[in-house]
Amino acid sequence: MTTSSGIMTAKKQTLLERITTIYQKNFANSATAKQYLQARGITNTHLHSKHRIGYSSGKLSDILPHDSGIREDLKKMGILTQDGQELFSGCLVFPVPDAEGNTISIYGIDIHTPSIESILPSGARTIVLPNRPEVAWNISIIKRSSKIILTNSIIDGLSLEESGIFNVIVTREHNVLSSYDKSTISDSGVSVLLRTPQNVVPNEILLKDGREALIKIVQGSLSPLESTIKRPADSTSTDTNANPSNFTVTYGPRTYQILGLLSADRKLKATLKVEQADRMHIDTINFYVAKERKMLSREISLKFNAPPSIIEADISKLIMECESRAPSLTQTPCKNTGMITVEGADKQNAEAFGKSKNLINHILEDFELCGLIGEESNKLLCYLGITSRKMSSAMAILILSSSGAGKSTLQDIATSFCPPEDCVKLTTLSGKSLFYKRQWSLKHKVMVLEEMEGGKDADYAIRNLISARQLTSASTIRHPSTGRLETMENKVEGPTAVFITTTNPAINAETKSRFWVLSVDESKEQTRRILKSQRQRHTLKGLSGNMEIQTILKTHRNFQRLLQPLVVVNPYAEQLSYNDERLQSRRDQLKYLHLINAVAFLRQMQKPIK
Numbered sequence: 001m002t003t004s005s006g007i008m009t010a011k012k013q014t015l016l017e018r019i020t021t022i023y024q025k026n027f028a029n030s031a032t033a034k035q036y037l038q039a040r041g042i043t044n045t046h047l048h049s050k051h052r053i054g055y056s057s058g059k060l061s062d063i064l065p066h067d068s069g070i071r072e073d074l075k076k077m078g079i080l081t082q083d084g085q086e087l088f089s090g091c092l093v094f095p096v097p098d099a100e101g102n103t104i105s106i107y108g109i110d111i112h113t114p115s116i117e118s119i120l121p122s123g124a125r126t127i128v129l130p131n132r133p134e135v136a137w138n139i140s141i142i143k144r145s146s147k148i149i150l151t152n153s154i155i156d157g158l159s160l161e162e163s164g165i166f167n168v169i170v171t172r173e174h175n176v177l178s179s180y181d182k183s184t185i186s187d188s189g190v191s192v193l194l195r196t197p198q199n200v201v202p203n204e205i206l207l208k209d210g211r212e213a214l215i216k217i218v219q220g221s222l223s224p225l226e227s228t229i230k231r232p233a234d235s236t237s238t239d240t241n242a243n244p245s246n247f248t249v250t251y252g253p254r255t256y257q258i259l260g261l262l263s264a265d266r267k268l269k270a271t272l273k274v275e276q277a278d279r280m281h282i283d284t285i286n287f288y289v290a291k292e293r294k295m296l297s298r299e300i301s302l303k304f305n306a307p308p309s310i311i312e313a314d315i316s317k318l319i320m321e322c323e324s325r326a327p328s329l330t331q332t333p334c335k336n337t338g339m340i341t342v343e344g345a346d347k348q349n350a351e352a353f354g355k356s357k358n359l360i361n362h363i364l365e366d367f368e369l370c371g372l373i374g375e376e377s378n379k380l381l382c383y384l385g386i387t388s389r390k391m392s393s394a395m396a397i398l399i400l401s402s403s404g405a406g407k408s409t410l411q412d413i414a415t416s417f418c419p420p421e422d423c424v425k426l427t428t429l430s431g432k433s434l435f436y437k438r439q440w441s442l443k444h445k446v447m448v449l450e451e452m453e454g455g456k457d458a459d460y461a462i463r464n465l466i467s468a469r470q471l472t473s474a475s476t477i478r479h480p481s482t483g484r485l486e487t488m489e490n491k492v493e494g495p496t497a498v499f500i501t502t503t504n505p506a507i508n509a510e511t512k513s514r515f516w517v518l519s520v521d522e523s524k525e526q527t528r529r530i531l532k533s534q535r536q537r538h539t540l541k542g543l544s545g546n547m548e549i550q551t552i553l554k555t556h557r558n559f560q561r562l563l564q565p566l567v568v569v570n571p572y573a574e575q576l577s578y579n580d581e582r583l584q585s586r587r588d589q590l591k592y593l594h595l596i597n598a599v600a601f602l603r604q605m606q607k608p609i610k
Contacts, residue, residue, distance in 0.1 A: 013102065015070070016077065016104075019106075020095045020103055020106070023088075024054045026055045026056065026057050027048065027053055027055040028392065031566065031567045034048075037053075037092070040155055040158075040206075041206040045565055047158055049493070051095070054092075054095070055092055058089035058090060060079075061084055087129070088106065090110055093108050094106070094107045094108070094109075096132075098135055104135060105135060107127075107129075109154070109155070110127060134181075136150075136169040136170060136172075136177065136181045138157060138168060139169055142184065142185055143312065145166075145317070146251070147192040148185070149165065149168045150169060150171055150196070151170055154170050155203045157170040159214065160214070162206060163202075163211040163214045164211070193224065194222040195222065196222065197223065200217065205217055245258075245259075245261040246258065249318065249321055251317060253276050254300075254306070256274055258272060258321075259272075263323075267288060268288050268319065269286045270284070270285065272318075274300055279303060283296055287318075287319045287322060342558045342561050342562055350559040354606070360380065363379070363383050366417075367413060367414075370416070370553075371533065371549075374526050375520065382397055382414035382518075383417065383602075385397045385497050385598075386417060386497060387560065388495075389445060389497040390563055390565050391495070393495055393597075394494065394495040394496055394497040395598060396516065397516050398500050398501075398502065398515035399411055399520065400503070402522060405522050406520050406530070407503075408501055410520065415499060416553055417553065417556040417557065418560060419557040422446060423445065423448065424442065424446065424447045426455070427450050427454055429461075430457055431457035432473075433461075434461040434462070439492060440493055443493040443496070444496075445497070446496070447465075447499070449500045452500050452502035455500070462498060463510060465492075465494055465498070466494075466515075470491060472490070472491045474487050474488070475490070500515070563604065570596060
């Protein structure tokens with residue numbers, strides 16, 4: 001495998017990836033490591049997975065086999081010292097990939113040194129994997145942005161990303177690019193390199209003044225980097241008729257001319273003319289069709305003898321340029337599906353709700369105000385189900401009842417308390433559809449299936465998503481550049497809280513055992529209460545109550561957004577007991593213990609964090 005370091009054997013590359021995965025799992029289970037980032041204002045958990053942040057507990061040597069050459073390989077790579085100690089012991093670990101995404105080095109921050117009390121990134125001792133190339137952290141961003149910001153601390157880089165500035169790379173020395181970085185950037189078509197001044201510390205600003213202040217200060221203090229990178233300057237020009245549908249951009253040595261840009265729902269079409277020296281390629285393409293993009297990338301790469309990754313980066317930047325110019329797109333702002341920040345009065349109301357001594361009673365009352373009568377145990381269990389999505393092990397809820405008994409009402413009202421950005425509602429599922437979702441599309445989300453009948457072909461996938469908390473599939477594809485058949489692995493991360501309703505009691509036993517199975521009250525008394533409530537909702541008082549529902553939902557959703565992904569420890573777990581007469585108890589007790597943890601997790605604002 002060729003990287004910036006020259007030749008790295010497949011064995012060493014695989015070993016480095018495995019060590020990175022171990023560190024990543026350690027981080028997921030380390031409250032200390034997560035609290036370190038939270039103390040520095042890095043609260044967006046998506047950044048943890050995006051950058052594969054890890055933690056070295058110092059116990060790597062304990063899990064390594066003694067009778068293999070792995071220890072010697074790790075010593076040669078520098079991960080273990082010559083006396084067998086772990087180099088990054090006690091460190092927050094950041095893998096450093098090259099522009100192609102291959103991990104080639106590791107950067108560590110010792111979070112247990114005495115100087116760590118300083119809130120400045122420079123207050124911590126940093127460690128770098130020895131004998132590895134100096135590659136800027138997050139260098140792959142050059143494939144998606146033509147304007148790059150340089151800073152010299154990963155904590156500063158994460159602070160900028162926390163504030164919504166993602167086009168940032170981190171250099172070992174302040175604003176000094178290695179020869180590999182210069183070569184990579186030169187070939188990428190990056191047009192603007194900016195640097196943060198030494199007196200501007202993004203993390204310090206984030207902690208002191210907040211995200212908006214950080215964005216304002218950084219944008220006002222950036223200056224061009226005086227670099228020795230030599231490349232044709234990128235440029236953008238519009239045709240003389242001032243028609244935004246026709247324009248020209250230059251990325252590196254290649255010129256891309258867009259003619260007749262058209263945008264509509266799920267379409268971004270144009271005629272594209274690409275020129276370099278005396279060569280030319282013309283095509284008409286819908287940029288929103290992946291197959292057409294792959295074909296275009298392959299043809300341009302072959303035509304101009306350019307690396308496929310560089311051409312793909314050109315096309316990504318070209319799409320963003322087209323989107324900024326397409327009239328129908330610029331007039332319709334994209335819905336923000338990312339992390340939503342809760343501030344001001346909304347935050348105060350949500351925190352007051354979470355700190356209420358009668359939190360459980362308030363939840364049950366709000367269910368009733370939203371139209372769900374009775375079913376107290378089911379209400380609470382469903383609410384704990386949506387809350388568990390943020391935990392390391394999420395709950396799965398199966399509501400079984402006769403048709404018309406109210407199972408869908410229970411499910412719909414319960415999941416309406418979940419923030420919309422964390423809720424995935426489906427009517428039907430094919431057998432393979434879950435395996436091909438994006439990697440993070442179900443992580444810490446609530447997946448709601450209207451009827452189990454609509455997902456009977458996905459039974460196996462749902463079971464594995466609940467138990468293994470991830471789905472992994474392998475398929476054969478043809479590489480767009482070489483034409484060779486290759487195996488592509490797709491991983492879908494959990495945990496995911498799953499909600500399903502059904503009228504069929506004959507459910508697959510393997511599937512049923514993974515769920516909390518709820519039955520709805522079908523008594524005559526419950527029917528009488530429901531009918532009375534339905535009539536009341538058509539009165540003036542009932543209509544007034546309907547208007548209060550949005551306020552209730554807003555408070556619950558903001559409260560859910562404020563819940564932190566903390567680890568729950570049950571000091572009384574060993575004192576508990578469970579029926580050991582049935583084999584099924586092995587699985588049921590875990591559900592029981594997770595339920596206890598979910599109650600504690602729900603009440604986290606009322607408990608000291610240790």
